[in-house]
Amino acid sequence: MKPSEIVNALATLIIVEQPAFLWGPPGVGKSQIVAQVAAERGLTLVDIRAVLLDPVDLRGLPRFDDAGRTVWCPPSFLPVQGRGILFLDELNAAPPLVQAACYQLVLDRRLGEYELPAGWTVIAAGNRETDKAVTHRIPSALANRMVHLDVDPDLEDWLTWAKRAGIDARLCAFLQFRPRLLHAFDPKRNDKAFPSPRSWEFVSRILSAHPSALTLEALLRGTVGEGAAAEFCAFLRQYSSMPDADAVLANPGGIHLPEDPAVICALCESVARKAAEEVMPEFAVLASRLPVEFGVLLMRDAAAIQPSIVETEAFRGWACANSDVLV
Structure with missing residues (x-):
């Protein structure tokens, strides 16, 4: 799909808060497309480079609550209000353990005690395995929960x-x-x-x-x-x-x-x-x-x-x- 068609497709998916994955070769403009959609719709864009994260970076750090139980403090980059796009860029370049940490966030809109607010949509992007980029295969359980869109230059x-x-x-x-x-x-x-x-x-x-x-x-x-x-x-x-x-x-x-x-x-x-x-x-x-x-x-x-x-x-x-x- 050419970029203008991707923009229209993402606008539709955002309405129903359906996660999506943009596939395309290096330099085709996947990140810019997501930024354009966010800007045109007045949405906040939180850009997370999954490849730079460790699994604990998403879950956060533990602490004791008043009852002496362990609870998790989610990282500050995860949204807590408003409307926007949570963009997981280079998701399939992240190590499998980091991808696993994204499962619950993509599938259930939760991560431990953290819950993704209503009005936010998860969009991911990555290079194809045939592009000779550093990639890891997306597990089928995660892939099946996302709409997959191929980005072609136009x-x-x-x-x-x-x-x-x-x-x-x-x-x-x-x-x-x-x-x-x-x-x-x-x-x-x-x-x-x-x-x-x-x-x-x-x-x-x-x-x-x-x-x-x-x-x-x-x-x-x-x-x-x-x-x-x-x-x-x-x-x-x-x-x-x-x-x-x-x-x-x-x-x-x-x-x-x-x-x-x-x-x-x-x-x-x-x-x-x-x-x-x-x-x-x-x-x-x-x-x-x-x-x-x-x-x-x-x-x-x-x-x-x-x-x-x-x-x-x-x-x-x-x-x-x-x-x-x-x-």
């Missing part, structure tokens, strides 16, 4: 998120042109670095620091691997020759447009971020000069950034003129 979902998150426009344009590089993880290889939604986010942060070309290339190799780094660096060199977005909108009918498809894709991404109702006539002129697939890309990205533009006369006129490719 470029359109990632681009939607990237525009909200302020990811570098050059990176978005590159991945639109090379979508297979969004997530290129091969468990059969021993690569230390590989392209993934998470590592591309790291790339965007690196770009914001404006390193030298030589330093950037070395950092990219260590972030997304040799092949992806080489392609992206070549793309950046082409991108540097692209006309400025403001200059394009100042003269959309006369400015020289690039011929390289990768650079045209980058130009569409850059100009789309300037979308506003008052410049839609210029957008329509530019879209009419571009190859039809790039004209659609420009207008689609512009509408995603500024939805109100679809009500303008310029957008409607362009849509009517291109109705044959929009249906």
Whole structure:
């Protein structure tokens, strides 16, 4: 399931407080999906890295009550009020004894004297056994109490998120042109670095620091691997020759447009971020000069950034003129 479908599925499961387990390869964004669901629904997120725990960390420490009996003091990170998501990340990477300590919490919403308050849902996540990550098999008794969802990377979902998150426009344009590089993880290889939604986010942060070309290339190799780094660096060199977005909108009918498809894709991404109702006539002129697939890309990205533009006369006129490719 793509991330947007996972978000909808989790929203349904939260209503009935049904535990779920998200499966997916490294870097696909499982943790970010859970955080997004919590933020959108106004829920508190308690993120517990099960792999870092010992069994006693969940049960807590014993003490004597007034009657001289032993009772357990639950850890402070377990919620006692409100509504939220108790997220057990990397659960299947935790040792079997830690997983066993989670049984009662997942199955019965209890752990010794502690009881998970109403309004809280347990969600777990982990890598698949085929991903060559450190994993332990989830016992069938525990697995049977959870809804299992497989997370698959999706470029359109990632681009939607990237525009909200302020990811570098050059990176978005590159991945639109090379979508297979969004997530290129091969468990059969021993690569230390590989392209993934998470590592591309790291790339965007690196770009914001404006390193030298030589330093950037070395950092990219260590972030997304040799092949992806080489392609992206070549793309950046082409991108540097692209006309400025403001200059394009100042003269959309006369400015020289690039011929390289990768650079045209980058130009569409850059100009789309300037979308506003008052410049839609210029957008329509530019879209009419571009190859039809790039004209659609420009207008689609512009509408995603500024939805109100679809009500303008310029957008409607362009849509009517291109109705044959929009249906």
